[in-house]
Amino acid sequence: MLIDRFGRVITNLRISVTSRCNLSCFYCHREGYSAENELSVEEIGEIGRAFRTLGVKKVKITGGEPLVRSDIAEIVGVLNIFDETSMTTNGIKLGKLASELKEAGLSRVNVSLDTLDEEKYKLLTRGGELKKALNGISEAVSVGLTPVKLNMVVMKGINVDEMWEMVDFAREFRGDVILQLIELMKLPWNENNYYDLSEIEKELKKIASKVKVRNMQRRRQYFLDGVVVEVVKPYDNSEFCKACNRIRVTADGKIKPCLMRNDNLVDIRGLKGKDLISAIKKAVQLREPYYKG
Ligand SMILES: Nc1nc2c(ncn2[C@@H]2O[C@H](COP(=O)(O)OP(=O)(O)OP(=O)(O)O)[C@@H](O)[C@H]2O)c(=O)[nH]1
Numbered sequence: 001m002l003i004d005r006f007g008r009v010i011t012n013l014r015i016s017v018t019s020r021c022n023l024s025c026f027y028c029h030r031e032g033y034s035a036e037n038e039l040s041v042e043e044i045g046e047i048g049r050a051f052r053t054l055g056v057k058k059v060k061i062t063g064g065e066p067l068v069r070s071d072i073a074e075i076v077g078v079l080n081i082f083d084e085t086s087m088t089t090n091g092i093k094l095g096k097l098a099s100e101l102k103e104a105g106l107s108r109v110n111v112s113l114d115t116l117d118e119e120k121y122k123l124l125t126r127g128g129e130l131k132k133a134l135n136g137i138s139e140a141v142s143v144g145l146t147p148v149k150l151n152m153v154v155m156k157g158i159n160v161d162e163m164w165e166m167v168d169f170a171r172e173f174r175g176d177v178i179l180q181l182i183e184l185m186k187l188p189w190n191e192n193n194y195y196d197l198s199e200i201e202k203e204l205k206k207i208a209s210k211v212k213v214r215n216m217q218r219r220r221q222y223f224l225d226g227v228v229v230e231v232v233k234p235y236d237n238s239e240f241c242k243a244c245n246r247i248r249v250t251a252d253g254k255i256k257p258c259l260m261r262n263d264n265l266v267d268i269r270g271l272k273g274k275d276l277i278s279a280i281k282k283a284v285q286l287r288e289p290y291y292k293g
């Protein structure tokens, strides 16, 4: 088992398979790192198996946009050794790939969807077609990559007014879709769009029949009439970091102990067997909560 100096047990691996993307969202943080030489399928498999041996239960495939890799189904295949293998995608290529990914062993997907307005979608993603993302979501639901989580980054002056419409949209999928409301990660060029989700959480609490607190980052899930809404509020949130059970691997094979930092990366590319295991253990000891409270 992997446990860091703060008693946090690592149960989730997030592996970025590319820094490339077919969209260019203005708020993109690209998992806080940009890589050039992508890991091969074999290298990803080796790393996945090592984390599995060390007790990690779930893996999330991220990017950039994972579906721009032509060997993505093979990647899913080699990572299909965990209790759950999921992916975060913008959904643009999902319509075509959903069924192949399901067959390769993918459990479920999270799809970014900040607006239901075609023009706004185009502006936010710098050229993306909303129709394709929506088609990706329905295909994912129909092949059983469920629950599909819709990631809506709530932004002042952009889409706060669409939040309840998005709740209704998710509700139409009768339990197969969960809406995740995500607080914007402040970057120098988007601070004016930051919107604190506290008030919305108060409203959700009033109308929810049940509120569940996930172990992972103590996130709250609000059970509304016919739909679940999860709130992801990492900003300046020590409770979130205290319960952070995930570790990242960058697309070029470096362990990244925290999303918000690049000063403590550990290169594991090319390592195998005992060397790989001991490098992973060393990286885990570098983990510390980013927001300490
Ligand atoms: N600070 C911080 N934010 C995170 C972390 N992981 C995810 N997030 C935020 O959560 C958003 C959604 O992440 P996803 O990749 O869809 O996955 P998830 O919701 O974290 O994971 P699941 O609930 O297991 O599907 C990201 O855009 C980030 O804003 C993390 O480790 N630290």
Ligand code: SF4
Binding pocket: 021, 022, 023, 024, 025, 027, 028, 029, 030, 063, 064, 065, 089, 090, 112
């Ligand atoms: S789809 Fe995701 S990875 Fe691509 S630009 Fe948008 S936020 Fe970034």
Ligand code: SF4
Binding pocket: 217, 234, 240, 241, 242, 244, 245, 257, 258, 259, 260, 288, 289, 290, 291
């Ligand atoms: S900021 Fe770092 S410590 Fe906090 S939840 Fe995210 S990855 Fe974990």
